[in-house]
Amino acid sequence: MFKGVSLDQAPPFEAPLLFFLTAPLFAILAGAALTEALFFQQHIAILHLFSLGFMLNIMFGALLQMLPVVIGVKFQNPKRMAWWVYIPLNTGIALFFISLYFDIALYHPAALLLLLSIGSFALLTLYKLFNAPSNTPTLWAFRLSLISLLIALAMGVFLLTTLKNPPEIFGFVLPMHALFAAFGWIALLIIGVSYQVIPMFYVTTEIDRRVQYMVIWLISGALTLLLLALITLMATDENIVVTFILSATFGFILFLLLNFALFVYAVMTLLRLYNRKRSIKEPSLGFWYVGLFAALAASIYPAAMPFNHFSDNIYAVLFGYGFAISIIYGMLYKIIPFLSWFHISSRGFFDMPNMKEMVDERLLYLHLGLHLLSFALLILYPKAAAPFIIAENILFYINIKKAVKIYFEYKAKKSPFEGFSRQ
Amino acid sequence: MIKDFMTNDHRECDNLYAPLEEAISKEDWDRALELYTPFKDAMLHHFAMEEEVLFPKMEEYVGGGEGPIYVMKMEHSQIKSIINSLGEAIEAKDKRKALGYGETFMIMTQQHNMKEEQILYTMAEQLPFDKEEVLKEMKEV
Ligand SMILES: [Fe+2]
Ligand SMILES: [Fe+2]
Numbered sequence: 171m172f173k174g175v176s177l178d179q180a181p182p183f184e185a186p187l188l189f190f191l192t193a194p195l196f197a198i199l200a201g202a203a204l205t206e207a208l209f210f211q212q213h214i215a216i217l218h219l220f221s222l223g224f225m226l227n228i229m230f231g232a233l234l235q236m237l238p239v240v241i242g243v244k245f246q247n248p249k250r251m252a253w254w255v256y257i258p259l260n261t262g263i264a265l266f267f268i269s270l271y272f273d274i275a276l277y278h279p280a281a282l283l284l285l286l287s288i289g290s291f292a293l294l295t296l297y298k299l300f301n302a303p304s305n306t307p308t309l310w311a312f313r314l315s316l317i318s319l320l321i322a323l324a325m326g327v328f329l330l331t332t333l334k335n336p337p338e339i340f341g342f343v344l345p346m347h348a349l350f351a352a353f354g355w356i357a358l359l360i361i362g363v364s365y366q367v368i369p370m371f372y373v374t375t376e377i378d379r380r381v382q383y384m385v386i387w388l389i390s391g392a393l394t395l396l397l398l399a400l401i402t403l404m405a406t407d408e409n410i411v412v413t414f415i416l417s418a419t420f421g422f423i424l425f426l427l428l429n430f431a432l433f434v435y436a437v438m439t440l441l442r443l444y445n446r447k448r449s450i451k452e453p454s455l456g457f458w459y460v461g462l463f464a465a466l467a468a469s470i471y472p473a474a475m476p477f478n479h480f481s482d483n484i485y486a487v488l489f490g491y492g493f494a495i496s497i498i499y500g501m502l503y504k505i506i507p508f509l510s511w512f513h514i515s516s517r518g519f520f521d522m523p524n525m526k527e528m529v530d531e532r533l534l535y536l537h538l539g540l541h542l543l544s545f546a547l548l549i550l551y552p553k554a555a556a557p558f559i560i561a562e563n564i565l566f567y568i569n570i571k572k573a574v575k576i577y578f579e580y581k582a583k584k585s586p587f588e589g590f591s592r593q
Numbered sequence: 594m595i596k597d598f599m600t601n602d603h604r605e606c607d608n609l610y611a612p613l614e615e616a617i618s619k620e621d622w623d624r625a626l627e628l629y630t631p632f633k634d635a636m637l638h639h640f641a642m643e644e645e646v647l648f649p650k651m652e653e654y655v656g657g658g659e660g661p662i663y664v665m666k667m668e669h670s671q672i673k674s675i676i677n678s679l680g681e682a683i684e685a686k687d688k689r690k691a692l693g694y695g696e697t698f699m700i701m702t703q704q705h706n707m708k709e710e711q712i713l714y715t716m717a718e719q720l721p722f723d724k725e726e727v728l729k730e731m732k733e734v
Binding site: 450 | 607614692693697700707716
């Protein structure tokens with residue numbers, strides 16, 4: 171029953187690091203592309219630099235790292251597997267961006283590469299997640315997140331390959347693709363992580379398990395209804411105008427429901443953080459606060475705005491840049507120094523710097539400030555955000571440089587207890 | 594049963610650490626020294642319950658070697674060494690170092706606890722030994 175269970179930090183640091191170090195490159199590229207962007211299609215291209223280029227790369231790295239820790243399964247050959255996913259994924263993202271941004275017909279190779287890399291990684295991970303030894307809200311959030319990712323992927327491939335000759339249904343699939351990606355994939359993933367991590371890292375009480383599950387099932391339920399609506403739509407041949415009005419109303423109600431779940435999650439988590447037992451203030455906590463308040467703002471925004479004043483762009487910034495990306499930075503600033511320290515420590519060294527000595531806290535706060543600035547500007551005047559997006563991601567590299575350097579320095583040294591080491 | 598008991602004990606250790614960290618960040622060194630001892634004792638007691646009772650019992654069924662239990666013990670010794678460094682930093686009244694070791698202790702311990710709670714304790718619950726008996730023995734450590 172426990173065959174193959176390993177509690178080792180299986181993947182060498184290089185495997186997740188490869189993804190972690192690639193992600194900010196796409197954010198920098200997005201910043202640069204933002205200054206010249208004119209058309210809708212170019213905005214979509216930039217949006218995907220953040221969602222695929224930044225978030226998906228981080229997720230892949232984090233899952234490679236986390237699965238052995240949280241559910242005790244390990245990948246056979248993590249380094250090789252990392253490269254096998256990494257190359258098609260990132261080539262796919264690059265082709266996707268080029269084809270949309272510059273309007274060059276590379277849609278099919280881009281779609282194929284993304285389908286293969288994301289599809290195979292998500293399926294493999296799902297298989298492992300369904301075989302996990304215990305069941306928790308986090309585990310369910312992860313499973314449903316990856317299922318949503320697969321659905322969003324399928325819809326995305328459809329959209330990309332029919333872009334130049336869109337069938338009638340294109341306009342229905344587009345918002346659904348966005349909702350599956352945003353709420354299904356990204357929100358469920360972050361919610362799952364935070365259920366696990368917030369009580370442990372900040373010493374807080376847990377959110378009531380029933381509420382934890384309610385949030386997860388509310389999101390998955392609303393998305394399932396949307397999917398069923400889409401399928402019904404495809405099967406029936408009604409007047410397109412009537413169906414459009416019906417599905418817009420229905421869709422908006424479900425959209426409010428999704429936001430209600432996000433609202434509950436954000437409020438509950440903010441309350442936990444505010445009442446945390448670990449009173450210390452540190453930059454990661456700041457990123458969590460920004461992320462959760464942005465989630466709160468996003469969740470209220472659709473209900474607060476008169477219908478015709480709702481802006482997709484503002485919502486996307488609140489949700490993507492404010493909620494998801496803030497929390498990702500906060501997590502990375504903990505994960506990277508820790509893994510560096512951990513891998514060195516596991517080889518028997520005692521004299522390496524501790525986690526806090528690997529980063530300069532003042533520069534982390536500077537990053538938090540730059541992030542808030544680019545976040546605010548993206549809402550008010552997007553083009554002006556570009557230099558700050560670029561600056562904050564360059565600063566990110568500067569901030570983690572020491573931790574990465576120390577890891578490789580110690581890697582070159584001989585372990586003090588060679589032979590005992592569990593490499 | 595074992596899982597609930599041990600998970601609870603993890604949380605109790607966290608609750609002993611939180612005020613210690615607060616004292617360090619306020620540079621209230623007398624209070625920090627005062628809080629350090631019960632915190633350290635609770636951690637060592639928890640490790641002892643695992644290493645002296647629970648793990649040997651589990652090893653009867655799943656074997657020793659380089660498996661998960663071995664990894665858990667390795668991590669205990671890593672955690673013990675951070676706790677000692679933390680103690681030295683408190684004695685030296687070095688706030689920066691103490692908070693740095695504190696943070697390292699916290700993340701290291703939490704990921705360790707996560708593995709035990711998600712996997713190892715679940716595994717223990719499913720092995721065919723007398724849980725009541727083992728629980729009783731652990732409480733006697
Ligand atoms: Fe342990
Ligand atoms: Fe334990």
